[in-house]
Amino acid sequence: MxxxxxxxxxxxxxxxxxxxxxxxxxxxxxxxxxxxEMIMANPEITSADIDRLRALHxxxxxxxxxxxxxxxxxxxxxxGYSRTYRVPVTEILGPRLLNTFILAGAALLVALIVAIPLxxxxxxxxNSTADYVINLFAFAGISVPSFWIAIxxxxxxxxxxxxxxxxxTGSIAFDMTPWEAFVDRLKFLVLPVLSLSFLSIGTYVRYTxxxxxxxxxxxxxxxxxxxxxxxxxxYLMHGFRNALIPLITITALSFSTLFSGAIITETVFAxxxxxxxxxxxxxxxxxxxxxxxxxxxxxxxxxxxxxADLLYGVADPRISYx
Amino acid sequence: xTDAALRQxxxxxxxxxxxxxxxxxxxxxxxxxxxxxMLFLAIxxxxxxxxxxxxxxxxxxxxxxxxxxxxxxxxxxTHERELRVQAxxxxxxxxxxxxxxxxxxxxxxxxDEEDLLYELVTDYEPLALAEQLDGLMAAVxxxxxxxxxxxxxxxxxxxxxxxxGTDELGRDVLIRLIYGTRVSVTVGLLVALVAGLIxxxxxxxAGYYGGRTDAxxxxxxxxxxxxxxxxxxxxxxxxxxxxxxxxxxxxxxxESRHESVIKMILILCLFxxxxxxxxxxxxxxxxxxxxxxxxxxxxxxxxxxxIGAHIVPNVIxxxxxxxxxxxxxxxxxxxxxxxxxxxxxxxxxxWGNMLNNAQExxxxxxxxxxxxxxxxxxTVISFNYVGxxxxxxxxxxxxxx
Numbered sequence: 102m103x104x105x106x107x108x109x110x111x112x113x114x115x116x117x118x119x120x121x122x123x124x125x126x127x128x129x130x131x132x133x134x135x136x137x138e139m140i141m142a143n144p145e146i147t148s149a150d151i152d153r154l155r156a157l158h159x160x161x162x163x164x165x166x167x168x169x170x171x172x173x174x175x176x177x178x179x180x181g182y183s184r185t186y187r188v189p190v191t192e193i194l195g196p197r198l199l200n201t202f203i204l205a206g207a208a209l210l211v212a213l214i215v216a217i218p219l220x221x222x223x224x225x226x227x228n229s230t231a232d233y234v235i236n237l238f239a240f241a242g243i244s245v246p247s248f249w250i251a252i253x254x255x256x257x258x259x260x261x262x263x264x265x266x267x268x269x270t271g272s273i274a275f276d277m278t279p280w281e282a283f284v285d286r287l288k289f290l291v292l293p294v295l296s297l298s299f300l301s302i303g304t305y306v307r308y309t310x311x312x313x314x315x316x317x318x319x320x321x322x323x324x325x326x327x328x329x330x331x332x333x334x335x336y337l338m339h340g341f342r343n344a345l346i347p348l349i350t351i352t353a354l355s356f357s358t359l360f361s362g363a364i365i366t367e368t369v370f371a372x373x374x375x376x377x378x379x380x381x382x383x384x385x386x387x388x389x390x391x392x393x394x395x396x397x398x399x400x401x402x403x404x405x406x407x408x409a410d411l412l413y414g415v416a417d418p419r420i421s422y423x
Numbered sequence: 424x425t426d427a428a429l430r431q432x433x434x435x436x437x438x439x440x441x442x443x444x445x446x447x448x449x450x451x452x453x454x455x456x457x458x459x460x461m462l463f464l465a466i467x468x469x470x471x472x473x474x475x476x477x478x479x480x481x482x483x484x485x486x487x488x489x490x491x492x493x494x495x496x497x498x499x500x501t502h503e504r505e506l507r508v509q510a511x512x513x514x515x516x517x518x519x520x521x522x523x524x525x526x527x528x529x530x531x532x533x534x535d536e537e538d539l540l541y542e543l544v545t546d547y548e549p550l551a552l553a554e555q556l557d558g559l560m561a562a563v564x565x566x567x568x569x570x571x572x573x574x575x576x577x578x579x580x581x582x583x584x585x586x587x588g589t590d591e592l593g594r595d596v597l598i599r600l601i602y603g604t605r606v607s608v609t610v611g612l613l614v615a616l617v618a619g620l621i622x623x624x625x626x627x628x629a630g631y632y633g634g635r636t637d638a639x640x641x642x643x644x645x646x647x648x649x650x651x652x653x654x655x656x657x658x659x660x661x662x663x664x665x666x667x668x669x670x671x672x673x674x675x676x677x678e679s680r681h682e683s684v685i686k687m688i689l690i691l692c693l694f695x696x697x698x699x700x701x702x703x704x705x706x707x708x709x710x711x712x713x714x715x716x717x718x719x720x721x722x723x724x725x726x727x728x729x730i731g732a733h734i735v736p737n738v739i740x741x742x743x744x745x746x747x748x749x750x751x752x753x754x755x756x757x758x759x760x761x762x763x764x765x766x767x768x769x770x771x772x773x774w775g776n777m778l779n780n781a782q783e784x785x786x787x788x789x790x791x792x793x794x795x796x797x798x799x800x801x802t803v804i805s806f807n808y809v810g811x812x813x814x815x816x817x818x819x820x821x822x823x824x
Contacts, residue, residue, distance in 0.1 A: 249796030
């Protein structure tokens with residue numbers, strides 16, 4: 102087990118390193134570099150100045166040399182400076198990361214709470230009208246564009262029925278009690294969480310239904326029925342418990358989807374998270390921030406995948422990590 | 424079909440495609456989805472025809488008529504009308520028509536003959552003028568009849584009908600949605616097909632050769648699969664193709680009018696082949712152990728023949744399912760990126776970029792925000808249902824005989 106974890110960790114680190122180089126390469130392919138912007142800002146700049154500036158920022162070096170310099174400063178804990186916010190990258194990142202975790206965690210929770218009962222219900226009433234409707238709902242969930250569902254939610258719950266704010270992370274006020282501040286945060290969370298969870302609900306419903314159907318087809322369910330066990334006991338203890346195994350993997354793996362979805366949801370709702378930071382910093386050529394935010398998102402997802410694999414072994418003792 | 428006929432058919436041996444078709448037709452939502460897709464394909468193919476018949480142009484802007492509500496009739500601005508008349512006068516010698524109209528006293532004031540047509544189109548409402556001109560049809564001399572009819576038709580076109588209203592630049596929403604169907608569906612189909620082919624190539628190499636090839640290819644595939652794909656796509660679509668292709672034979676892509684469409688297709692292809700590759704590899708692992716592959720090898724078939732003639736045909740069916748489901752995903756990704764302003768660039772309409780500034784305008788023009796999204800939803804859900812139907816149809820466990 103330890104050997105397995107170590108090997109997987111090592112693999113993950115290699116993937117992250119390769120990706121960071123790949124991403125650095127991509128950033129150099131984006132339109133505009135720091136010096137281009139200085140040239141635009143200053144019409145009186147001479148070509149000698151430009152060369153000097155390029156040399157100063159190391160832009161005359163080949164990509165791998167620049168990457169090496171960048172990576173070694175990262176290794177010493179210097180994440181660089183944001184050109185948009187005029188503060189070190191570390192200062193922006195912390196709260197953003199927390200916000201994204203709150204959003205993604207809440208969305209995951211909502212999605213599971215809605216999807217599992219629906220999936221189980223659909224499986225137990227296979228081919229009924231309820232199954233049909235739930236199935237349609239699940240298909241709609243995986244087929245709807247995430248930004249569109251966000252816009253529709255804003256239209257309905259912020260414009261027509263103004264229950265929730267249309268965007269933002271929290272009100273700007275200094276005289277709120279902790280409780281008021283908490284409620285305020287919640288209000289701002291409702292719409293983003295709803296729109297983000299809607300995407301995962303479809304997937305979870307379909308997986309729950311399939312897993313439950315599979316579990317209910319097993320011989321031990323027949324045995325349980327023959328023993329005369331009560332229905333809830335059969336469904337929950339014998340059926341659902343076995344259906345849980347594939348569900349755990351899907352849930353942990355879906356962190357990748359949640360992080361992907363969060364970038365859209367955060368952008369539409371102007372929610373101050375890592376996803377919005379990635380998008381915003383790319384739009385404004387803030388390369389230091391873009392690189393770090395991208396690397397953090399990717400590392401989070403890779404880590405979650407690793408945890409998913411480990412959880413799988415915990416949930417299903419038949420899996421071994423020899 | 425009657426019961427007797429059905430029973431008769433069950434007794435006969437059925438060709439494989441017949442069984443699959445029957446299975447597919449049993450999935451009602453898949454059949455409905457197939458119908459929707461065909462409808463959208465027809466609309467996409469007929470877009471230029473629709474444009475010609477209705478006289479609507481996806482790129483024609485009209486800043487005086489922004490955000491008109493659905494079902495509005497709009498008149499061309501006077502400036503536009505004058506431009507049209509100018510073009511009309513340049514087209515051919517119109518003196519017969521002008522002489523004829525000058526004698527008719529259609530205006531309450533007198534103008535020079537050369538200004539007459541301009542004054543007519545600006546002074547009259549388009550429909551009223553067309554009616555007036557219709558009334559003159561009987562009295563017109565032969566040499567002016569043809570020009571009069573052309574003039575009348577042009578005037579009638581000055582009033583346009585916008586079933587779904589106009590957008591932030593006064594362009595007709597309906598025709599933009601129709602042209603958007605073209606772009607979005609093309610991107611979806613092409614991406615899924617190319618991704619399917621890449622997946623087939625990678626998957627069959629990995630599955631057939633196994634060992635180190637397999638390990639390297641599949642590590643790479645898994646690494647790509649585990650990434651938050653949208654985040655990667657956003658970073659990748661921000662790159663400047665000019666810096667990649669500049670100075671290479673591919674530079675023509677950058678100069679092309681469809682640069683953003685081509686770029687979108689390239690980028691989406693790069694990141695959507697992994698599911699197909701895993702699927703193909705999985706099937707090949709089981710197929711290559713079967714007797715007919717051994718038989719082919721014993722007969723001295725080359726690797727190329729074994730893969731191409733014996734293995735690939737057996738993975739086509741599951742691959743087809745993956746490709747169908749991939750179309751929906753590609754459309755969703757294209758829409759998301761275009762919505763963020765990183766995908767298809769205006770003026771080329773796509774469902775995603777039509778939603779680009781819908782968010783700010785959601786209060787004035789909710790239809791602008793709702794319609795493109797609904798089309799995306801309908802299309803993607805249709806492809807997903809068709810994929811589901813295909814999967815059921817080819818699943819040997821679900822074949823009832």
